Structures are given as C-alpha cells and as structure tokens.
Amino acid sequence: MSEPTTTPPLSAEHVRTELKRFLEERTKTDWAVDTDLFATGGVSSLFAMELVVHVEKTFGIAVEGPDLRIDNFRTVDAMTALVLRLAEAGSGE
Amino acid sequence: MSDELAALIGAEIADRAAGWDLAGAIPPEVLRGLGAKGALCAEVPAEYGGRGLTGRANGELTSHAGALCSSLRSVMTSQGMAAWTIQRFGTRRQRSAELTRLTSGALAAVAFSEPQAGSDLSAIATTITDDGDEVVLNGHKVWSTAAAYADVVVVFGRYQDGAAAVVVPTDTPGVTVSPVAQPLGCRAAGHADVVLDGVRLPADRVLSGTSQSLGLLTTLALTYGRLSVAWGCVGIIRGCLRAAAAHARRREQFGKPLAEHQLVARHLSELLVAEQTATRVCEHASDRWDSGSPEVSGEAVLAKHVAAGRAAHAAATAVQVLASAGSVDGEVVARAYRDAKLMQIIEGSDEICQLILAERALEGVA
Numbered sequence A: 001m002s003e004p005t006t007t008p009p010l011s012a013e014h015v016r017t018e019l020k021r022f023l024e025e026r027t028k029t030d031w032a033v034d035t036d037l038f039a040t041g042g043v044s045s046l047f048a049m050e051l052v053v054h055v056e057k058t059f060g061i062a063v064e065g066p067d068l069r070i071d072n073f074r075t076v077d078a079m080t081a082l083v084l085r086l087a088e089a090g091s092g093e
Numbered sequence B: 001m002s003d004e005l006a007a008l009i010g011a012e013i014a015d016r017a018a019g020w021d022l023a024g025a026i027p028p029e030v031l032r033g034l035g036a037k038g039a040l041c042a043e044v045p046a047e048y049g050g051r052g053l054t055g056r057a058n059g060e061l062t063s064h065a066g067a068l069c070s071s072l073r074s075v076m077t078s079q080g081m082a083a084w085t086i087q088r089f090g091t092r093r094q095r096s097a098e099l100t101r102l103t104s105g106a107l108a109a110v111a112f113s114e115p116q117a118g119s120d121l122s123a124i125a126t127t128i129t130d131d132g133d134e135v136v137l138n139g140h141k142v143w144s145t146a147a148a149y150a151d152v153v154v155v156f157g158r159y160q161d162g163a164a165a166v167v168v169p170t171d172t173p174g175v176t177v178s179p180v181a182q183p184l185g186c187r188a189a190g191h192a193d194v195v196l197d198g199v200r201l202p203a204d205r206v207l208s209g210t211s212q213s214l215g216l217l218t219t220l221a222l223t224y225g226r227l228s229v230a231w232g233c234v235g236i237i238r239g240c241l242r243a244a245a246a247h248a249r250r251r252e253q254f255g256k257p258l259a260e261h262q263l264v265a266r267h268l269s270e271l272l273v274a275e276q277t278a279t280r281v282c283e284h285a286s287d288r289w290d291s292g293s294p295e296v297s298g299e300a301v302l303a304k305h306v307a308a309g310r311a312a313h314a315a316a317t318a319v320q321v322l323a324s325a326g327s328v329d330g331e332v333v334a335r336a337y338r339d340a341k342l343m344q345i346i347e348g349s350d351e352i353c354q355l356i357l358a359e360r361a362l363e364g365v366a
Ligand SMILES: Cc1cc2nc3c(=O)[nH]c(=O)nc-3n(C[C@H](O)[C@H](O)[C@H](O)COP(=O)(O)OP(=O)(O)OC[C@H]3O[C@@H](n4cnc5c(N)ncnc54)[C@H](O)[C@@H]3O)c2cc1C
Pocket: B078, B110, B111, B112, B113, B117, B118, B119, B120, B142, B143, B144, B145, B146, B185, B186, B191, B342, B345, B346, B347, B348, B349, B350, B351, B352, B355
C-alpha cells in the first residue's frame, strides 16, 4: 500500500503510474491511459467508489461536490488531471 | 463511542421503545431534541455543528441505539445517510447550510426506492428538470424511512445526462408524504411514500449543481447506510443476547434454570457467536472507513450482509429461549424478530449483497 503523498510537486507521470498500478492490481487488466473504465464490460459502481477513495487517500486530496463527476474518473488521464488540479488547489485549503 | 451521546440516547428511550413500537410513532420532540444535540448524525464535522465522531465511534453509538430501539436507530441511519450525501456531493455552500440544519434539530430522509425501482436502482424514473434558475421534480418514492417526520428528503432522480440528489423541503408545494400503514418492523421509524408532483425548487438545491453518475451517487450514499444498518444489527443481537441470557438464568423448568439445559445453553452460545461475529465484521469495515481504504464499499456490503443474517437468526433464537414470555408484541425480542427480518431486505437485500460479494470472489482470478 502506498503512503499518502503530500509533498509537491506531484508529477503527472507519477500519478499516472500509480493509478495504472492500482487498476491493474484490482482488475487484473492493463488499462490504456485513455480507455473508458466504465464502458460496457468495464468496472462497477462499487469499484468507482473504490477509485474515488483510493485517489483521495493516495494523493492526500478530497474529491467532493462537483469534482465527484464520473467523467473525472473515466480514464487514467482524466483522473490524473483531477489529482493534479486538486493537489494544486489543496495547498490553498 | 461518545459516552455523553450514548447516555443521552439511553435516557430518551428509557423504557419507551415498546410503547413507540405499539403506537407506530416516536414523539417528534424526542427526535428533534436528539437531532439538535447532533446525536442523529454524529459523524458530521464540528464545523457544521456536528460531533465529528469517527465511523467506528458512530458505529458503536448506532449499535447502542439499535439494542434499545430499532425505530430510533433507523431514523439515525436516514439522518446520517442524508448528511453524508450532502457532505460528499454538496458544494461548500450547500454543506454549510444543509449540514448545519441537520445538526440543529431538522430531520432528514433519503429516497431512492420507487414502485419500479427496488433492488434495481438503475430503473429510477423520478425526473429533475432544469427550468431557468429552478428545477422541477416529478416522481414517486416509496418506503422512505423517517420521511413521515422529515423536514427535508434527499431525493435521487434523473438529471441532465445522468443523475442527481436534491434536498427537497417537505413543505414545498407538490410534495405529498403518505406514511406506510403498519410496517412489519421498525414500526415507529416513520416510513412513508413521497409523491413529487411538479415540485419547483431553486436550482441550488441540486447537490453539487451538476449531473453525476447514478451508480456512484447511490453507492456512496449506501455505503454509509450499510455500515449504519450493520451496526444497528449488532445492537439487535446484543439486545437479544441480554434478554435471552437473563431469562435463561431466571426461569426454571424441570427443577433447574433453563440455562442448565444443554439445548438452551446452545442457543445462548449461538447468540454470543452472533454478537462477536457481527461486531468484528463491523469493526473491520468501520476501520476501513476511518482509514480511507478503497475497500470500504465492499467491506460495508459484507458487514451489512453478515450482521443482518446474524441478527435475524439471533432474534429467532431469542424468541425461542423466551418462548411465551417473548411472544408479546412490543417486547424486546418480539420487536427484534420483526425488525431484524427487514434488515435482510434494505440497503441491498441478502441476494443483492450476495451478487456483489460473488463479483468480488471472481475478481481475484483473471
Ligand atoms: C423497513 C424498510 C425501510 C426502507 N427504507 C428505505 C429508505 O429509507 N429509502 C429508500 O429509498 N428505500 C427504502 N426502503 C426500500 C428498500 O430499499 C427496498 O425494499 C429494497 O431495495 C428491495 O426492493 P423491493 O422491496 O422492491 O424488492 P425487489 O427488488 O422487488 O426484490 C424482491 C426479491 O427479489 C430479490 N431480487 C431482486 N433482484 C434480484 C436479482 N437480480 N437476483 C437475485 N434476487 C433478486 C430480492 O433480493 C428480494 O428478495 C426500505 C424498505 C424497508 C422494508
């Protein structure tokens, strides 16, 4: 299990690699960074929540309100963008 | 747990649970009083007037209430689930306005279920439609726990290209709340159907203000609900264990206490096993919740499924041990017998939990 990483700067590469690792561990599938995880045959709602909680814990961010849009979790790239944006904004919280 | 809140809940219920059960209602002032102390949704952070309990401490508090009165515990589950949904999906402004209300005595219910959407929540047909800076809701919700008491109902419906939850004040024109007549169990929990007929509200009552995935929305809300129900079941089992053990010690047949008859002793051992098993699985799930573990959604399903099954079995066992003494309506084990059965139905029935757990069983293999 990875430790929460709060030390900036968080690189896109690091976030992407960590997300791909988690996805592969949990779904036994190597997901391309732009593949829709929730398309038919993809992952369940229960797993969507797992992703949300994992992203929060791993990167020390809170995903709340409008940011909880499923589009932000649809692909590895979308999640990476979300994490980088919230990590940046988070320093102001 | 919070000893102060536990004592408060204990003092409010005192010996009144049986009467509430028979009357099918809890006096609203009792609920408002507990709500104003933050006891009905005790995990809400202090910045919103809440008690900021951990999931584990709130779980223990929930089981404490559940051992005394499953109807009051059900109201806590609804209030907590409403608060959690607002906390997760609300904007900053919505969180401070709505959560503060829920810790000041206002009561809340949560409405997913509809006549054609029970286990299958993807069939939700309630619509939330934009109209300028307002939204209009139309739909029919059923079996919403605590809705008969509620000032607001968190309504889940279809919105734009996805779904949303809207905080609907029950005094809005077009809202009709009709209590479910004589439910099998949790009889004083205020279950009601809620009809929404052209209900017009400011658009800022839509949580987060944007459309969300229905699956994620319901899963997040239900994960809180499942943990709460699971701990409520721990309470039911504890109530049954206490009642059965006390009775088996006191009551004599064939010249000795019931507890000294081995077949009765086995019932007692099964009650103890149920209590320990359900407690451990709930503690495990709540610890996952508190540590922010991604496994929490699955662990909550497991805890709810195990605890509800154990509670139903424990309640039947306790009625068996008390026999005629437990066969009187209102009596603790009689209530448990009716209440526990319903816990195998709500927030994901036994079968739905099994389907989810089976998926997890398959996950481990490529
Ligand atoms: C006491 C109580 C409190 C409640 N509180 C609330 C509340 O606060 N808010 C709210 O929105 N709703 C509430 N409900 C409604 C509750 O969520 C539903 O009753 C529940 O989801 C089951 O739906 P249903 O009753 O329509 O049964 P159905 O969905 O019609 O199911 C009937 C039976 O078929 C089984 N079944 C269905 N689909 C499958 C499948 N795919 N595979 C195998 N078996 C299946 C079910 O497990 C069940 O045994 C409450 C209900 C009760 C009894």
